[in-house]
Amino acid sequence: MDVQHLPTRDDADREHDEQNEGGSAAVGDHSAIEWTEATWNPTTGCDKTSPGCDNCYALTLSKRLKAMGQAKYQNDGDPRTSGPGFGLTLHPDTLGVPRSWTSGRTIFVNSMSDLFHSDVPEGYIRQVFEVIADTPQHQYQVLTKRSKRLADIGGRLDWPANLWMGVSIETSKYRFRIDHLRDVDAAIRFVSAEPLLGSMPDLNLDGIQWLIAGGESGPRSRPMDEAWVLDLRDQCAAAGVAFFFKQWGGTTPKAGGRTLEGRTYDEMPTLDYV
Numbered sequence: 001m002d003v004q005h006l007p008t009r010d011d012a013d014r015e016h017d018e019q020n021e022g023g024s025a026a027v028g029d030h031s032a033i034e035w036t037e038a039t040w041n042p043t044t045g046c047d048k049t050s051p052g053c054d055n056c057y058a059l060t061l062s063k064r065l066k067a068m069g070q071a072k073y074q075n076d077g078d079p080r081t082s083g084p085g086f087g088l089t090l091h092p093d094t095l096g097v098p099r100s101w102t103s104g105r106t107i108f109v110n111s112m113s114d115l116f117h118s119d120v121p122e123g124y125i126r127q128v129f130e131v132i133a134d135t136p137q138h139q140y141q142v143l144t145k146r147s148k149r150l151a152d153i154g155g156r157l158d159w160p161a162n163l164w165m166g167v168s169i170e171t172s173k174y175r176f177r178i179d180h181l182r183d184v185d186a187a188i189r190f191v192s193a194e195p196l197l198g199s200m201p202d203l204n205l206d207g208i209q210w211l212i213a214g215g216e217s218g219p220r221s222r223p224m225d226e227a228w229v230l231d232l233r234d235q236c237a238a239a240g241v242a243f244f245f246k247q248w249g250g251t252t253p254k255a256g257g258r259t260l261e262g263r264t265y266d267e268m269p270t271l272d273y274v
């Protein structure tokens with residue numbers, strides 16, 4: 001699930017991370033990086049699955065990283081749904097990376113992939129969860145569009161207390177992903193409405209602690225209507241769900257700013273488990 005869904009990072013951050021992660025000696029060593037958040041990609045690559053994927057940043061970046069010779073990005077995917085360097089690939093050699101980070105940080109898992117993609121074996125997902133459970137100094141955020149698989153296998157997984165699980169929805173048609181998410185036993189369940197491509201009235205937010213909304217960025221970004229965002233904000237307020245407005249989007253992530261009716265929304269869920 002590409003990292004454009006992360007609340008606070010921009011393109012330069014992502015590229016810096018991926019170039020570091022894609023290298024060899026630099027894997028896991030973020031000591032020179034001043035921000036506290038990090039990405040960890042125990043798998044890379046993906047396939048488009050719904051309209052929110054149309055301008056997938058990870059797909060574009062993978063093509064560049066392949067051309068630069070980055071070892072993790074040499075496996076090509078199906079050109080109809082994926083692309084150069086973006087074939088789904090497991091990287092078991094990176095499973096230990098978070099163990100080497102002794103200072104706690106928020107880690108976005110699979111900024112360049114989708115952990116619940118059908119080509120990721122359940123046993124491998126289990127190994128990722130074990131690393132998460134073994135490193136309680138970190139908080140992990142996992143985001144998927146493969147909510148059906150999440151629901152199918154979620155009951156068989158041991159859910160670590162430091163794992164936030166989210167689904168991405170772009171229009172009302174994909175609200176069923178929230179229903180799937182509600183079924184899993186994650187400490188924090190969150191929804192990423194980004195890129196927001198349509199109105200989403202009457203969402204059922206029971207059991208959801210956090211919602212992130214944002215517009216698309218990049219040269220082919222699609223516009224977002226203010227009324228869609230305001231409605232999500234109001235639904236969150238009514239349901240007691242923390243609301244985070246990330247950006248309007250545009251040519252670059254910061255092009256449109258991130259104020260909504262004159263203020264910013266940076267709400268975060270309450271960490272009852274800490």
Ligand code: SF4
Pocket residue numbers: 001002046047048049050052053056057058059112113114145
């Ligand atoms: S699910 Fe995420 S990573 Fe996969 S193609 Fe769609 S946007 Fe890209």
